Amino acid sequence: MSCPLIPESFLNQLPSASVTALLRETLDHCPITLQTAIDDFGKAPFRFFNSWMNKDGFEQIIRDSRKKFKGYGTLDAYLAAKL
Template sequence: MVVVNVYAPNIYTNRRRLWDKFLSLCNSIEGIWLIIGDFNEVRVPEDRWNSVFDNNNALHFNNFIGAAGLLEYPMLGRKYTFLSGDGKKLSKIDRALVCSDFMTKWPNTSLRALERNISDHSPLILSSGASNYGPTPFRFFNSWIEIPGMVEAVNRGLNKQGNENFKDLLLG
């Protein structure tokens, strides 16, 4: 697995060089790719609010994504991930790009943009979905011992014969 954390340059010519370098890396290193972070670029006009969309820069960025065979997870939470210093402009410049093998291996993955508290960027959380950690642990509170008949009920359950690996499943 190849994981790249991006903080792309602010100058568009340097970003274009970065896309070329990433494309070269994607073509030369085999693996499952995840490129996540601040790309300092938008893909479509809807990724900006109250700021100018540059079609040419977006075209280069989208061409890189297509040529590298990358896909983007839809973002949950916030629509925009960056707030300008004066608080007047919003952009979606932070994202997660993955190869198709990543999406196939983790189809229930989601990307969420959280609230901005410290930075002018929203933190991103890439979550691969629900995990099954086995049965929920049985909890016993000491106060239950005071319930009349509780000790006897537990002993009956523990003495039951069965094929269960977990004795608490026999306590029914």
């Protein structure tokens, strides 16, 4: 989508840029904000589905992964790495 106010080169460099028009509450105009950064909250949390326990070989996979795990650091870091 093209916009006469925004150069195409800008959109090519920052494709995730977004513009928001704020409400006009105390001002005589509507302020416009430009956001160019993407919020990154890190890795998605681990999810476990009960249906996985019904899969053939599930228990063996758990046993094998527990044997292979090498932990380090404080107990809370060890537990987080293990999970």
